[in-house]
Amino acid sequence: MSRWLIFPLLMLFSAIPIEAGELRGTGDLGVVVERAKGSLQVIETSGNSVLGRIDGLGDLSHASVVFSRDERYAYVFGRDGGLTKVDVLERRVVARVIQSGNSIGGAISQDGRLIAVSNYEPGGVRIFDAETLDPVADIPADYAEGQRSKVVGLVDAPGNRFIFSLWDAGEIWSVGMSDPENPAITKYPNVGKNPYDALITPDGRYYIAGLYGEDGLALLDLWYPERGVKRILNDYGKGEQKLPVYKMPHLEGWAKAGRHLFIPAVGQHQVLVVDTDNWQEIGRLDVHGQPVFVIARPDGRQVWVNFAFPNNDTIQVIDTRDLKLVETLKPGKGVLHMEFEPRGGEVWISVRDIDRLQVYDTSDFNMLADRPAEKPSGIFLSARAHRTGL
Amino acid sequence: MKRTALIAFSLISSAQVAQASDISSARESELLNLLKHDCGSCHGLSLKGGLGPALTPDVLRQKPIEYITATILYGRSGTPMPPWRPFLSEGEANWLAQRIKEGVQ
Structure with missing residues (x-):
């Protein structure tokens, strides 16, 4: 009996912000x-x-x-350069700065103390104190005299590093922030034309940037950074007519299932499957459109794919055991x-x-x-x- | 005198445009939705730029309507800008070009 009385009360409470003193996990x-x-x-x-x-x-x-x-605070990276720290429990803005004119994404450092933001305008990365949002470091993406690049594919990496790619320059940069006063920047030039986004494998070992301007992807092994960047899947679009891309794919939100990595092709309506032991392509699947997100269920048994305009009303699900499509959903446009x-x-x-x-x-x-x-x-x-x- | 002529001229040209476009208001709101969200995925929701360039009246001042219309319809080779011809008529692209050039909220 008493259980039925409590239920509506809980419903009532869940509709209002958590009051001070009321305990709740996040x-x-x-x-x-x-x-x-x-x-x-x-x-x-x-x-x-x-x-x-x-x-x-x-x-x-x-x-x-x-x-x-x-897990209490969320850092929100807005397109207008706004970086906002919100309290998810109290549902309010805690701190907010407009840190650039036009930004694309961000990351939090391994130690949780730093927030990095990647910017289109002015091109570069800015790093802030996670507690206060006070500026800590400014890293302009200057790659030639008077040339500054838009920055994409910013991720955090083990060793309190941030890794990102330069769209205009075709470079990958790594910034070590163990000493926040002195960012340790390593640059990898000539990784390929127009890296559009990147991912880091869940173990934090491989940074992979997708290329828009040419076939293939750029791979950096963070266990052996001195070996530099190598190219993988160089042949995936060779000799085929590129289809128009109405929305750039995203690589963030990795899709690793066992030793297989699932990657959206660019300009082909396909998902590419790569063996991460030798970085050879082991298969490709024809899908409903230009893939945007290709994301593995946490157990790796399924990979879910959504698509660019005009096919963005659909989701397809791949069974990773035999690389077959098992479901097509139509959630809406x-x-x-x-x-x-x-x-x-x-x-x-x-x-x-x-x-x-x-x-x-x-x-x-x-x-x-x-x-x-x-x-x-x-x-x-x-x-x-x-x-x-x- | 000069001013009257100017006003008369602009009245005529906007009347012509309205005739030429002939787009239903339902389709107009579809087109604005497309502009905001689909063009916006590269050019920014408010068209202030992203991976693609900003498409604000300021930036486009020197670009003729025909040029913008053609870019929308046929894309720009050597850049990620795709052709929207499969989804838009010439009149619709022209209408969008005008909205962009005058600035959309």
């Missing part, structure tokens, strides 16, 4: 970017509900988020992002054009929840706090 929390409104929705994955909203975050048209190691719950049982999907946030069971593909959100894009669960590169 392990099942996350945030969803509402790109047009400039706000975040705070969600929880135990009951798949929306807890509330945080407003006033500026232009979030290409926003991404990292979490503090205690404008599927922008997918985020797995940490143990992989459920996945959150943002569907921009119909203003919905959907949750699916990954074992039978049934929809478990369907919630309103205003032009939702990126979904970020707090478990990212403990993953290198996320």
Whole structure:
């Protein structure tokens, strides 16, 4: 009897911010970017509900988020150069700086003390104190006399390093921040034309930049950085007509399943499969369109793929045992992002054009929840706090 | 006198444009949605630039409508700008070019 009385009370409480003194963990929390409104929705994955909203975050048209190691604070990187630290529990802005004119993403250092932001304008990386957002280091991406590059593919790496790629210059830079006063910069030139994004493998060993301007990817082994950058999958598009790309693929949000890495092809409607033992291509799958995100379920048994315009109403699921497509979902127009719950049982999907946030069971593909959100894009669960590169 | 002529001229040209475009208001809002979100994925939601260049009235002042229309329809080879011809008529591309040039909120 008493259980039934408590239930509605809990529902009531979950709709208002956590009051001081009320205890709650953050392990099942996350945030969803509402790109047009400039706000975040705070969600929880135990009951798949929306807890509330945080407003006033500026232009979030290409926003991404990292979490503090205690999973309480989210750092939001906005397109307008805004870097905002929000308290996920109290659902309020704690600190905010406009640190550039135009930025693309960010990362949190291994020790959790530094936040790095990659910028298009002025091109470079700026590093801030995670506690206060005070500036710590400024690394302009100057690659030739008077030439400054847009920076993409910024990730954190073991050893308190940040790694990123220079779109205009075709270079990869590594910045060691063990001594924040003296950033240790190592540059790898000539990695290939127009790196558009990058990933770091979940073990923190390999940094891989995708190339837009030519076939193949650039690989840096962080266990052996002195060996430099080598090219992999050089032949994947050879002799084939490149199809137009209506949205650049994303590599962040890695897709490693066992020893296999799943990578979106650029200008081909294919997902490439690479053996990470020898970096040889072992297969490719024809898919519904230009892949954007290719993301493995945390156990590696499935890989989920979404697509660029005009095929962005669809998600396809690959069974990694035999590299076959096992499911095609049609959540609605404008599927922008997918985020797995940490143990992989459920996945959150943002569907921009119909203003919905959907949750699916990954074992039978049934929809478990369907919630309103205003032009939702990126979904970020707090478990990212403990993953290198996320 | 000169001013009257100018106003008359601009009235005529905007009337011509309205005739030439002939796009339903439902389609117009679809096109603006496309501009904001799909063009915006490279050029920024507010068209202030991203991996692709900014498309603000300031930047485009020197570019004729025909040039912008052709870029939308046929893309620009050697850059990531793809052709939107499969999804847009010439009139629709022209209408979008005008919206971009005058600035969209």
